[in-house]
Amino acid sequence: MADLAKVAGVSKITISRALSDSPLVQRETRERLQALAHELGYKLNVSARNLRLRRSHTVAVIVEMKPSHDRTMLDPYPLILLGGISQELTAHGYSVLLTTRQGATAAAVQAADGLILLGQGSRQDAVRRFDKLGLPMVVWGAPGDEHIVVGSDNEQGGRVVAEHFIRLGRRNPVFVGNPNHPEIFERLNGFVAALAKHGVKPLLIRRDEFTLASGGDAMHSLMDRGVPFDAVFACSDLLAMGAIRALNTLGCTVPGDVSVVGYDDMPLAASFLPPLSSVRQDWQEGGTLLARKVLALIGDQPQQSETLPVELIVRET
Amino acid sequence: MADLAKVAGVSKITISRALSDSPLVQRETRERLQALAHELGYKLNVSARNLRLRRSHTVAVIVEMKPSHDRTMLDPYPLILLGGISQELTAHGYSVLLTTRQGATAAAVQAADGLILLGQGSRQDAVRRFDKLGLPMVVWGAPGDEHIVVGSDNEQGGRVVAEHFIRLGRRNPVFVGNPNHPEIFERLNGFVAALAKHGVKPLLIRRDEFTLASGGDAMHSLMDRGVPFDAVFACSDLLAMGAIRALNTLGCTVPGDVSVVGYDDMPLAASFLPPLSSVRQDWQEGGTLLARKVLALIGDQPQQSETLPVELIVRET
DNA sequence: GCAGCAAATGTTATCGATATCTTGATATCG
DNA sequence: CGATATCAAGATATCGATAACATTTGCTGC
Numbered sequence: 001m002a003d004l005a006k007v008a009g010v011s012k013i014t015i016s017r018a019l020s021d022s023p024l025v026q027r028e029t030r031e032r033l034q035a036l037a038h039e040l041g042y043k044l045n046v047s048a049r050n051l052r053l054r055r056s057h058t059v060a061v062i063v064e065m066k067p068s069h070d071r072t073m074l075d076p077y078p079l080i081l082l083g084g085i086s087q088e089l090t091a092h093g094y095s096v097l098l099t100t101r102q103g104a105t106a107a108a109v110q111a112a113d114g115l116i117l118l119g120q121g122s123r124q125d126a127v128r129r130f131d132k133l134g135l136p137m138v139v140w141g142a143p144g145d146e147h148i149v150v151g152s153d154n155e156q157g158g159r160v161v162a163e164h165f166i167r168l169g170r171r172n173p174v175f176v177g178n179p180n181h182p183e184i185f186e187r188l189n190g191f192v193a194a195l196a197k198h199g200v201k202p203l204l205i206r207r208d209e210f211t212l213a214s215g216g217d218a219m220h221s222l223m224d225r226g227v228p229f230d231a232v233f234a235c236s237d238l239l240a241m242g243a244i245r246a247l248n249t250l251g252c253t254v255p256g257d258v259s260v261v262g263y264d265d266m267p268l269a270a271s272f273l274p275p276l277s278s279v280r281q282d283w284q285e286g287g288t289l290l291a292r293k294v295l296a297l298i299g300d301q302p303q304q305s306e307t308l309p310v311e312l313i314v315r316e317t
Numbered sequence: 318m319a320d321l322a323k324v325a326g327v328s329k330i331t332i333s334r335a336l337s338d339s340p341l342v343q344r345e346t347r348e349r350l351q352a353l354a355h356e357l358g359y360k361l362n363v364s365a366r367n368l369r370l371r372r373s374h375t376v377a378v379i380v381e382m383k384p385s386h387d388r389t390m391l392d393p394y395p396l397i398l399l400g401g402i403s404q405e406l407t408a409h410g411y412s413v414l415l416t417t418r419q420g421a422t423a424a425a426v427q428a429a430d431g432l433i434l435l436g437q438g439s440r441q442d443a444v445r446r447f448d449k450l451g452l453p454m455v456v457w458g459a460p461g462d463e464h465i466v467v468g469s470d471n472e473q474g475g476r477v478v479a480e481h482f483i484r485l486g487r488r489n490p491v492f493v494g495n496p497n498h499p500e501i502f503e504r505l506n507g508f509v510a511a512l513a514k515h516g517v518k519p520l521l522i523r524r525d526e527f528t529l530a531s532g533g534d535a536m537h538s539l540m541d542r543g544v545p546f547d548a549v550f551a552c553s554d555l556l557a558m559g560a561i562r563a564l565n566t567l568g569c570t571v572p573g574d575v576s577v578v579g580y581d582d583m584p585l586a587a588s589f590l591p592p593l594s595s596v597r598q599d600w601q602e603g604g605t606l607l608a609r610k611v612l613a614l615i616g617d618q619p620q621q622s623e624t625l626p627v628e629l630i631v632r633e634t
Numbered sequence: 635g636c637a638g639c640a641a642a643t644g645t646t647a648t649c650g651a652t653a654t655c656t657t658g659a660t661a662t663c664g
Numbered sequence: 665c666g667a668t669a670t671c672a673a674g675a676t677a678t679c680g681a682t683a684a685c686a687t688t689t690g691c692t693g694c
Contacts (some may be wrong), residue, residue, distance in 0.1 A: 001650065014653060026672065029546075043450075046428035047367035048650035051679050056364060058425060061415075079396045086417055095425035098378075098413040100403055108375060108412035111363035120419045212588045238584075245588060264690050268555075271562060273590055318680065328644050333682060343642065365680030368649050637694095644687070653678080661670070 001042070008036055019044070028162035050111070059089055059294055060097040060112035062130065064119030081118055081140060092295055101126060109133070114294040116140070125138020136297030138290050142182035148297070149305040150290045153184040154183045158190025160234045161261045161279060161314040166198050168259055173202045176218045176243065177235030180208075184235050187263070191233060203227060207239065215242025216249075223250055230258055237262035237269050237278055244276070244317060260317040275315035282308055320440030321359055325350055336361070367428070368423055376406055376611055377414040379447065381436030398435055398457060401604020418443060427451070431611040433457070439488060455607050459499035465614070466622040467607050469598040473499045474506025477629040478550045478578045483515050485576055487548035490519040493535045493560065494552030496549065497525075501552050504580070508550060520544060531560025533566075540567050547575055554579035554586050554595055558599035561593070561634060577634040592632035599625055 004011045010033070017025045018033035025033070049057045061082065086096050098114055109115075115130055115137040127139060127147060143149045165173050175191055177184045188204070195202055205222065207214045217233055222229060233238035240262030244254050252258050254274065257304075262269060265280035286308055293303045322329045327350070334342045335350035342350075367373045380397065403413050414429055426432075432447055432454040438494070444456060444464060460466045482490050492508055512519055522539065524531045532551060536559075537545060551557035557579030561571045571573050571591065577615045579586060582597035603625055609621045 012650090013652070013675085014673060016650095017673090020652090024672070029672085043427050044424055045368070045422045045650050047364050047373060048369075048679090049424075049652075050364035051362070051368050051681085052650080052652050053366075054679070056425075057423075058414075079399070082396070082415070086415060090417060090419060090423065092422060094424055096415040097375075098399070098403060098405060098415040102407060106374075106407065106410060106412055107361055107363045107366075108373075110360050212584070241588065242586075244589075268531070268558075268585055271558065273562075329680090330645085330682070331643060333680095334643090337682090341642070346642085362680050365649090367680080368651090368679090369681050369683085371649070635694105637692105638691090639692080642687100642689080644685105646683105646685080648683080649681090651679090654676090656675070657673085659670100659672085662668085664665105664667095 004033070004037055004040065004042055007040070008033055019076060023031075023095075024025045055113050056111045057093060058095045058097050059116060059291070059298075060094035060099055060109045061085060061116045061118060062099050062101060064101055064126075072077045073241065080283040081287040081290065084284045084289075085116060085291045086287075088288045088291035089295070092291075093293065094291075105284065114138075114298045116290050136294055138192070138293045138297070138303075140286065140290060142186050142302045143305045143307065144182075147305075148293060148303050150286060150293060150308070151183065152286060152308040154186035154310075155190035155193075157279045157281075157310045157312075158187040158192070158233070160310070162191045162200075164195035164198070164261065164277075164312060164314065165231045165259060166195070166200070168231070168255075170259055171200055172229045173231035174205055174218075174229045175202050175233050175235075176205045176207050176215065176221065176239055178206060178270055179204065179210045187233075187235060195297045202233075203229060210236040210238055210243035212238050212245070215244075216246035219243050219246035231258045232258060234260065234262050237264050237276060240276055240278070240317070241269075241272055244272075244274075255317050261312070265313050268282065269290050269313075270315065273299040274317055278313050278316045280311045280313050282310075318359070318362075321350075321354055321357065321450070323352055324357070327522045329545060332473040347533065372430050373428045374410060375412045375414050375429045376402075376431045376433060376608070377416055377426045377452075378402060378415050378435060378613075379418060379426075381418055398604040398607065401606075402433060402602045402608045403604075405608035407614070409608075421629050431455075431615045433607050433611055436438075447496045454613055455610045455614070455620075457603065457607060459503050460622045460624065461499075464622075465610060465620050467603060467610060467625070468500065469603060469625040471503035471627075472510075474505035474580065474596045474598075474627045474629075475504040475509070475550070476511040479511035479517075481510045481578065481629060481631065482548045482550070482576060483512070483517065483592075485548070486515055487576055489546045490517065490548035490550060491522055491539065491546045492519050492550050492552075493522045493524050493532065493556055495519065496527045504550075504552060519550075520546060521592050527553040527555055529559035529562070532556035532561075533563035534559075536563035538562045538566065549575060549577045551577065551579050554581050554583045554593060557593055557595070557634070558589055561589075561591075572634050578629070582630050586630075587632065591634055594634045595630050595634045597628045597630050601626075 001012050001015050005015050014025060015033055017036060018030040089096055099109055115135045117139040139147050139149045141149055141151050175188055179185045205218045206220050232243050234243055240254050240260050244260050247254055247258055254260050262276050262278040265278040269276040269278045298301050318329050318332050322332050332350055336354060406413055410626040416426055432452045434456040456464050456466045458466055458468050461474055471478050492505055494506050496502045522535045524535050549560050561577055564571055566576055571577050579593050579595040582595040586593040586595045613620050
């Protein structure tokens with residue numbers, strides 16, 4: 001900028017003003033300087049500006065990201081939220097600093113103007129760690145009173161599936177998933193509560209992995225134990241698909257003998273054989289909302305937690 | 318830091334040295350100052366350091382990311398590469414600045430120490446735009462001579478599928494995909510060349526979308542035209558799955574009448590019915606390599622393009 | 635006892651941009 | 665015509681860290 005100023009025969013500050021379209025500089029001068037800057041290939045030094053302005057126009061997104069081949073694809077939801085987040089932040093001139101939990105100690109995170117936590121980052125211990133940074137922060141997941149949380153309505157998710165099963169006349173439903181995970185716990189809650197209204201008590205099969213294998217395995221162990229069941233609510237589409245395959249192998253028909261509903265409505269659900277019924281969350285909207293809230297917080301506008309509705313897509317299972 | 322210095326009764330620079338574990342400061346002093354800094358909750362100002370050191374310890378990853386519900390999931394590969402990239406960069410104290418092409422004009426990108434381009438960013442016009450920034454840059458995709466490219470061996474991918482078809486005695490293979498895309502063009506090349514050695518000439522069905530619908534559609538149009546074919550090489554697993562479904566509907570059996578091979582070996586491929594044969598790329602490794610090369614370039618070590626081998630997973634289609 | 639040197643710490647300048655306060659020139663008005 | 669308002673541009677200080685150079689202190693060896 002100093003060089004530019006010398007070439008143009010003005011002072012640094014005039015250059016600064018001209019480049020930021022300040023009305024303090026005469027239009028002609030401004031345009032001349034802008035043209036000159038462009039011509040000389042001048043690049044603003046962001047670090048210097050950040051230092052001076054005491055803000056980085058950057059939001060750190062902290063993701064729980066396991067590197068294994070399946071995991072990344074099987075559990076891609078944090079990454080999908082990224083789409084909405086990135087779009088919204090970019091539109092407001094902010095950048096996304098992507099970090100895993102391990103990397104979050106890196107200095108760069110402290111430079112961020114705000115924080116978005118995705119994935120199991122919602123685990124309380126993890127969240128508190130970032131709390132200490134004192135940055136505007138929004139968390140994806142199940143609502144609690146400690147933080148500003150955006151998430152889809154997992155309780156509603158459980159409820160609509162329960163009602164669906166009741167409507168179908170199912171009396172022995174099974175829930176497959178990991179209730180230690182707060183979001184899944186909410187689904188279970190909604191499921192159990194809605195069923196209770198009809199005097200039905202579901203069976204809980206705890207599975208920690210969100211894999212096809214795990215879903216199949218759950219069905220096998222159910223059959224082995226000889227427990228009667230006529231409906232399965234799986235906490236992810238993959239669990240559901242694995243379950244259906246296993247049920248077929250075991251001689252059960254879906255949806256004849258057993259109804260199955262998955263979660264997330266991944267694109268493949270629709271073309272699974274048979275087409276899978278599933279609960280759909282609006283990730284794009286979730287991401288957008290997360291971003292919007294951090295930006296608002298950064299702008300000192302108080303925010304509240306918010307829950308997004310889900311939708312049961314009834315197909316053939 | 319100045320405050321800390323005052324409290325500790327030393328000068329700023331001593332604080333700076335102590336906190337960066339410089340041996341210029343006596344061990345006792347160093348430890349005392351570190352403890353004090355921790356106690357007072359001192360946070361390094363990254364912008365200031367970046368300014369002074371003229372580097373940001375940040376690598377910008379520019380992704381072609383479409384926001385639609387399907388797209389993100391259907392075409393998640395840029396996001397998967399992110400896993401490897403992020404892991405490797407983090408391990409070396411670097412951060413990942415995630416940007417879409419639109420957002421790449423944002424100032425923050427210029428502050429990065431290096432650039433990684435993913436997705437269709439490999440389109441020449443886009444790549445050149447970033448070239449001008451003069452930053453160390455590595456591109457994912459098909460090798461060209463202009464840039465340093467990391468990618469999987471798409472030609473080999475085409476070749477192994479061709480050989481597989483020949484081995485099965487197929488004489489009328491079809492290629493489904495968008496050859497405008499450089500990576501897919503390479504697959505086509507390898508496919509055609511390997512088939513030619515056996516006197517076989519494949520049919521090309523151009524499809525731009527990587528969706529189930531598109532795959533089905535391709536099969537329908539083939540049948541309508543009455544073209545005989547006995548093998549399909551689809552450029553993505555989704556295309557392949559769509560094709561198989563359509564073939565079944567049209568009264569063809571897979572793999573009886575028609576062999577089908579997909580690409581990417583997504584986790585679901587294995588549990589598709591019938592289990593899908595597919596070409597697998599090692600995304601994790603690809604990401605790691607991308608990151609490693611940018612880091613090397615940043616460290617002024619010259620680098621070359623590199624191609625990763627792929628593997629044909631033969632299942633039942 | 636003092637040159638000479640090493641170890642530990644301090645001083646000053648600097649990275650590149652911008653906020654605040656001035657200054658000088660022109661316009662406006664009674 | 666002089667006083668004040670208005671506008672354009674400059675001077676200086678500052679953001680928070682660190683590199684380069686400077687200084688102090690304590691010690692060795694002759």
